[in-house]
Amino acid sequence: MVAGPGLLFVVSGPSGAGKDTLVEALRERLPRLRYSVSATTRQPRENEREGEHYFFLSRAEFERRMRDGELLERREYNGNLYGTPRGYVVQSLAEGYDVIMKPEVNGALAVKAAYPDAVLIFLVPDRFTHLRERLLARRTETNEEIARRLEIAHQEMKFIRSFDYIVVNEQGNPEQAVRDLQAILQAERFRIHRYPDDSIRRVESS
Amino acid sequence: MVAGPGLLFVVSGPSGAGKDTLVEALRERLPRLRYSVSATTRQPRENEREGEHYFFLSRAEFERRMRDGELLERREYNGNLYGTPRGYVVQSLAEGYDVIMKPEVNGALAVKAAYPDAVLIFLVPDRFTHLRERLLARRTETNEEIARRLEIAHQEMKFIRSFDYIVVNEQGNPEQAVRDLQAILQAERFRIHRYPDDSIRRVESS
Numbered sequence: 001m002v003a004g005p006g007l008l009f010v011v012s013g014p015s016g017a018g019k020d021t022l023v024e025a026l027r028e029r030l031p032r033l034r035y036s037v038s039a040t041t042r043q044p045r046e047n048e049r050e051g052e053h054y055f056f057l058s059r060a061e062f063e064r065r066m067r068d069g070e071l072l073e074r075r076e077y078n079g080n081l082y083g084t085p086r087g088y089v090v091q092s093l094a095e096g097y098d099v100i101m102k103p104e105v106n107g108a109l110a111v112k113a114a115y116p117d118a119v120l121i122f123l124v125p126d127r128f129t130h131l132r133e134r135l136l137a138r139r140t141e142t143n144e145e146i147a148r149r150l151e152i153a154h155q156e157m158k159f160i161r162s163f164d165y166i167v168v169n170e171q172g173n174p175e176q177a178v179r180d181l182q183a184i185l186q187a188e189r190f191r192i193h194r195y196p197d198d199s200i201r202r203v204e205s206s
Numbered sequence: 207m208v209a210g211p212g213l214l215f216v217v218s219g220p221s222g223a224g225k226d227t228l229v230e231a232l233r234e235r236l237p238r239l240r241y242s243v244s245a246t247t248r249q250p251r252e253n254e255r256e257g258e259h260y261f262f263l264s265r266a267e268f269e270r271r272m273r274d275g276e277l278l279e280r281r282e283y284n285g286n287l288y289g290t291p292r293g294y295v296v297q298s299l300a301e302g303y304d305v306i307m308k309p310e311v312n313g314a315l316a317v318k319a320a321y322p323d324a325v326l327i328f329l330v331p332d333r334f335t336h337l338r339e340r341l342l343a344r345r346t347e348t349n350e351e352i353a354r355r356l357e358i359a360h361q362e363m364k365f366i367r368s369f370d371y372i373v374v375n376e377q378g379n380p381e382q383a384v385r386d387l388q389a390i391l392q393a394e395r396f397r398i399h400r401y402p403d404d405s406i407r408r409v410e411s412s
Contacts, residue, residue, distance in 0.1 A: 180396060185392045192369050
């Protein structure tokens with residue numbers, strides 16, 4: 001998959017982290033941010049609308065799209081298939097839009113494997129402690145301690161190194177988490193590693 | 207040098223990029239940001255004050271401090287020595303303050319070599335083009351083209367890969383560059399790679 005000028009952001013994390021609310025708030029503020037709707041073979045829940053929450057597909061249709069290269073990645077979760085429609089993401093990035101999605105943790109890893117340029121953000125809830133302040137103030141805390149405070153499951157903690165950022169959603173203060181996410185989306189545009197390696201090498205060896 | 211909870215930011219780039227103004231604006235807005243004053247053996251210019259612009263040292267005193275480990279790094283520029291006093295940086299980071307400095311390009315690289323955790327920001331002036339917009343919109347541009355637009359000298363371009371970010375200071379719109387810098391300072395707090403490697407490995411292997 002060829003990198004477009006837009007950036008792909010993947011927000012994931014333990015359930016109850018508040019992904020839906022925060023991503024919705026980001027979309028309202030950032031007109032150049034598009035949302036990638038996942039495809040799934042699971043049954044729609046009440047109030048879930050086709051094309052808004054998911055593209056609901058039969059297993060046969062899902063497999064056909066995967067075979068025909070129409071999905072960026074696929075993974076199984078709770079006995080159902082989930083995947084990212086390729087066309088919308090590729091076209092949006094090519095047009096210079098940023099794209100955001102919010103799969104579960106193994107989905108985030110699958111997206112990163114298919115598109116290493118993706119920026120992965122691990123979002124965690126904070127119901128009990130002043131966690132964000134603590135993370136800011138005390139980088140010496142071990143990751144085990146962080147995991148305990150963050151209520152991150154052991155299994156998810158294993159994968160956390162594949163993520164690029166960790167953002168804390170403090171109960172009662174989603175505005176702060178939205179601003180942290182906005183700072184990340186803005187700052188990532190200016191990261192030098194995004195400029196093509198080969199052209200830099202050419203300059204260096206000349 | 208042991209990493210403290212604070213982060214070290216190094217703003218550098220070609221002359222005329224507007225480092226002084228932007229760093230000053232950042233310091234006014236961010237009370238937890240401290241400025242590291244360099245030591246130098248060059249003569250003070252008019253209006254330069256000891257301890258504010260530089261610590262002006264004799265060559266003998268500079269060399270003694272380097273020998274005694276009181277400088278984080280040293281480098282020669284235009285026949286004069288420049289260096290970063292270690293104590294102020296180490297103590298500020300340990301107390302949770304972020305620290306910013308604005309050495310010339312080879313100084314930024316020397317700081318990175320001495321303190322790899324430093325975040326290096328390459329600041330470039332933009333007098334003629336709508337460069338920031340172009341960088342945001344067109345990541346496919348080659349680095350040679352970017353260098354031409356950015357008026358980056360060939361020598362400096364060689365080193366650009368050691369930097370983490372590139373920020374454009376558009377003429378007449380310093381506010382935008384300040385906001386870009388602020389986003390970077392904020393976002394960097396949440397980067398997962400800042401959490402101790404060994405504690406993560408321990409979790410992974412358990």
